[in-house]
Amino acid sequence: MDHRPAGNPARPIDGAAFRIAAIGDLHLKTAIPQVMAEELVILDQTVDVLVIAGDITESGRLPEVEIACELLAAIKTPIIAVLGNHDRRGVRRRAMRLLLERAGVRLLDGSSMVHVCANGRKIGLAGVGGYGGGFWPEESPDHLSTRLSKAVGVRARREALRLQTALDDLALQESDAVVVVMHYSPTVSTLGEEPPLKHWMLGNSLLGRVIDDHRVDLVIHGHAHLGNENGQTPGGTPVRNVALSVTGGPVVYEVRSDRSVAPVSRPARSTSLDAAIDAHVPIGHIR
Numbered sequence: 173m174d175h176r177p178a179g180n181p182a183r184p185i186d187g188a189a190f191r192i193a194a195i196g197d198l199h200l201k202t203a204i205p206q207v208m209a210e211e212l213v214i215l216d217q218t219v220d221v222l223v224i225a226g227d228i229t230e231s232g233r234l235p236e237v238e239i240a241c242e243l244l245a246a247i248k249t250p251i252i253a254v255l256g257n258h259d260r261r262g263v264r265r266r267a268m269r270l271l272l273e274r275a276g277v278r279l280l281d282g283s284s285m286v287h288v289c290a291n292g293r294k295i296g297l298a299g300v301g302g303y304g305g306g307f308w309p310e311e312s313p314d315h316l317s318t319r320l321s322k323a324v325g326v327r328a329r330r331e332a333l334r335l336q337t338a339l340d341d342l343a344l345q346e347s348d349a350v351v352v353v354m355h356y357s358p359t360v361s362t363l364g365e366e367p368p369l370k371h372w373m374l375g376n377s378l379l380g381r382v383i384d385d386h387r388v389d390l391v392i393h394g395h396a397h398l399g400n401e402n403g404q405t406p407g408g409t410p411v412r413n414v415a416l417s418v419t420g421g422p423v424v425y426e427v428r429s430d431r432s433v434a435p436v437s438r439p440a441r442s443t444s445l446d447a448a449i450d451a452h453v454p455i456g457h458i459r
Contacts, residue, residue, distance in 0.1 A: 189426035190295050190349055191218070191436065193249070196225030196394025197415040199258060200240045209243060211421045216247050219424055220289045224253035224277070225394035225414050226301060226355030232262025234271070241275035250287060251277045254299040256355040256395060280353060282334030284342040296347030298338040302356030302393070303331045305376030324372065331356075332378035339386040349429045352391045358383055361403030362413035363396050380405040390427050 193215045198208065215222070229236035244251055253272070262268055269279055278285065280299025287295045305328030335352070342350060357363060357375030366374060374396050383391055384407030391405070394415040401418055403411040410433045414423055424436035 188293070189428045189432075189434070190220045190289070190293070191424055192221055192223055192295075192351065192390075192392075192427055193219040193422050193424045194223040194225065194392050194412065194414040195416060195419070195422040196355070196392075196413075197227040197256070197397065197417065198224070198240070199227055199230045199416075200236055200243070201230040202236075202239070204239060204243045208416075208421065212243070212247055215422055215424065216249050219249055220295060221287055221297075222247060222249045222251045222422070223297075223351070223353050223392050223414075224251065225353060225392050226254050226256025227258040227394060228253065228256070228272075229259050229262070232259045232265070232268060234262070234264055234267060237262075237268045237271050241271050241277075244272070244277055245275040247276070252280060252285070252287070252297050252299065252353060253277050254280055254301050254353050254355055256301065260301070280338070282331075282338055284338040284345075286342070286345050286347050294347045296342045296345065296350040297353060298335065298342050298350070299353040300331055300335040300338060300379075302335075302354040302358070302375060302379055303327045304356060304373045305378065306372035307360050307375070307377040307380075328376045328378055332376070332382050335379060336382045336385075339382065339388070343386065349389045349427050350387055351427065352383055352388050354379065354391070354393045355395050357393050357396055357399070357411070357413065358391060359403050359405050359411050361405075362393070362399045362401070362411050364400035364413075364418075365398040366396050374399075377406075380407070380409075383407070383409050389429055389431050390425065390433050 228240045282300050284298040305324050358379035363374055384405050388409050391409055391411040392414055396413055397415050397417040399413045399418055401413050410431055426434045426436055
């Protein structure tokens with residue numbers, strides 16, 4: 173079933189682009205990498221939103237979360253994030269969520285929101301962690317055993333339904349462009365050099381089907397460390413893998429409501445940032 177509304181009046185007429193900064197798989201553990209802090213300071217307030225595609229921490233432990241909060245609390249740009257599988261390893265998940273929210277991070281977990289930019293234009297965002305399961309029969313062979321397939325399939329279907337609910341809710345609200353944020357991939361097209369036998373652990377085709385049944389202009393995910401940046405769902409929705417090991421740092425995209433997505437060159441780092449870095453991030457926590 174196609175859930176996309178026909179002739180949505182919220183679509184922009186002028187085609188002006190939103191600027192979205194994105195990064196995933198920070199895997200923060202004991203310190204804030206200096207390069208990462210510098211790049212986020214450079215981008216701060218030059219984009220409409222900063223999106224984090226999960227695995228903010230290495231293991232979801234509260235000391236790691238506190239380091240992440242120290243980094244992110246200094247960012248004035250609105251931050252929207254989903255949790256990744258590493259974030260969910262921690263046992264104190266409620267405390268983790270509260271800390272991130274106090275640092276100004278809006279977590280999406282099977283939910284959606286509309287962000288109103290300074291110029292009044294609106295970005296719709298839907299987020300879910302996602303899960304594995306594989307891409308059979310749409311994009312790749314089935315490498316799962318029957319027993320494992322059933323167990324993984326339950327979780328995969330649940331996450332797909334949660335994404336569908338989030339997008340259905342978003343379709344009832346006015347927005348000028350729609351972006352989906354997740355940790356796992358909805359397509360093999362961004363899995364790059366990941367071994368095919370691991371594809372079932374990196375995402376599933378159910379997510380892609382839900383996306384293609386809705387009006388979505390861009391999908392942002394992480395998780396596939398050996399993947400490639402650019403891809404698309406079988407239905408043609410642009411997909412970007414922003415895992416840190418793939419992009420090397422935060423990336424900025426200009427997103428229009430016609431599924432037009434263009435990368436924006438990163439500004440060069442400046443030595444004049446030293447004072448700003450010192451002010452934003454205590455030097456004892458930078459490595």
